[in-house]
Amino acid sequence: MKTFYRLALLFLLSGCDSEPNSLSTGMGQLLDGNIQGYTAVTEGKQLSFPRDHQAHDDFRQEWWYLTANLTTETGEHLGLQWTQFRIALAPPAPDTANGNGLPSSWQTKQLYMSHTALTSKQQHLAEEKWSRGNPHFAGTQVSPLAIQQDNWQWRSSNDELFPATLSVATDEFSYQLKLESQSPLQLQGDNGYSRKNASGTVASYYYSQPFIRVSGTIERDGKTMMVTGDGWLDREWSSQFLAKTQQGWDWFALRLDDGSALMLFQLRDNSDPKQHFYSGRRMYPDGRGNNINHQQISMTATAWQQTQSGHYPVSWQIAIPSEDIQLTTQALNANSTMPLSIPYWEGPIKINGSHNGLGYMELTGY
Numbered sequence: 350m351k352t353f354y355r356l357a358l359l360f361l362l363s364g365c366d367s368e369p370n371s372l373s374t375g376m377g378q379l380l381d382g383n384i385q386g387y388t389a390v391t392e393g394k395q396l397s398f399p400r401d402h403q404a405h406d407d408f409r410q411e412w413w414y415l416t417a418n419l420t421t422e423t424g425e426h427l428g429l430q431w432t433q434f435r436i437a438l439a440p441p442a443p444d445t446a447n448g449n450g451l452p453s454s455w456q457t458k459q460l461y462m463s464h465t466a467l468t469s470k471q472q473h474l475a476e477e478k479w480s481r482g483n484p485h486f487a488g489t490q491v492s493p494l495a496i497q498q499d500n501w502q503w504r505s506s507n508d509e510l511f512p513a514t515l516s517v518a519t520d521e522f523s524y525q526l527k528l529e530s531q532s533p534l535q536l537q538g539d540n541g542y543s544r545k546n547a548s549g550t551v552a553s554y555y556y557s558q559p560f561i562r563v564s565g566t567i568e569r570d571g572k573t574m575m576v577t578g579d580g581w582l583d584r585e586w587s588s589q590f591l592a593k594t595q596q597g598w599d600w601f602a603l604r605l606d607d608g609s610a611l612m613l614f615q616l617r618d619n620s621d622p623k624q625h626f627y628s629g630r631r632m633y634p635d636g637r638g639n640n641i642n643h644q645q646i647s648m649t650a651t652a653w654q655q656t657q658s659g660h661y662p663v664s665w666q667i668a669i670p671s672e673d674i675q676l677t678t679q680a681l682n683a684n685s686t687m688p689l690s691i692p693y694w695e696g697p698i699k700i701n702g703s704h705n706g707l708g709y710m711e712l713t714g715y
Contacts, residue, residue, distance in 0.1 A: 386440025597714015
């Protein structure tokens with residue numbers, strides 16, 4: 350069954366216009382496809398909250414993405430990830446009784462996939478769930494806000510993102526967390542319009558909450574641990590995330606010791622490193638933030654780790670002269686590959702240099 354879902358996902362993400370292939374062709378081959386009939390991302394659109402916390406079924410793909418750097422009561426450092434993806438099976442059709450162009454609410458054009466992982470210095474545990482979109486199985490709820498797939502559930506106390514609880518249970522670990530934030534949401538790119546290439550022909554709507562206080566419990570190996578720490582939520586949706594020529598991305602969510610947060614990514618071109626696309630934003634708890642000119646961003650891999658699913662650059666040097674930032678990164682656990690339907694690397698990191706701090710790194714397309 351998992352093999353079937355993997356093949357189905359590759360077809361869906363590639364727009365069903367090519368045979369499933371090796372990831373060596375690039376994530377762009379998976380996330381670029383036939384967008385006819387789907388809503389396009391357009392510059393100048395104003396995001397609206399709390400409405401945009403909900404699913405956008407007229408776009409091809411979207412995700413709700415939480416990462417957290419946590420510490421147990423005994424001082425152990427952990428990383429935690431929870432992601433809910435929505436993937437459209439087909440473009441929206443003219444409205445019918447259930448609003449999806451389908452005769453029954455039990456039929457759906459939406460597929461949900463959820464990932465979760467718990468990372469320590471010695472272990473990286475990862476799990477995956479699949480479901481069709483249906484209020485009984487997976488989707489979003491307006492008020493109070495809920496984002497859920499079966500028993501993996503984000504539940505807010507109102508129609509906003511926070512305060513909220515996040516409860517997840519897998520065969521190897523489980524957690525129940527309280528999530529709180531008083532900071533304004535951060536709109537990435539140009540007021541939420543996030544370019545994915547220099548021409549702007551590929552883009553997403555993208556906002557973040559980098560300043561989340563996390564507390565709660567994690568159960569692992571039959572033991573329950575109290576944890577506290579900091580979380581980061583990313584929300585993104587689009588009908589075309591990458592161009593075909595783009596191999597994948599390297600993404601960083603960093604909290605610096607001066608109280609600011611730094612989001613960075615590079616999208617790698619298949620054939621020419623000079624065509625790599627960079628984006629970044631420096632953010633502050635009071636809502637201030639400034640975008641970083643892509644020409645000011647330098648990212649250089651300094652150490653690699655061979656895993657079952659690929660060869661990943663797990664240590665980096667990052668330089669942003671305009672922000673007086675010079676950083677080196679180190680993974681808590683270099684073997685943090687997500688061995689799921691589409692493998693990638695995701696895990697907590699430590700930063701040193703002009704600033705110290707903690708954060709998260711995601712590496713795809715290797």
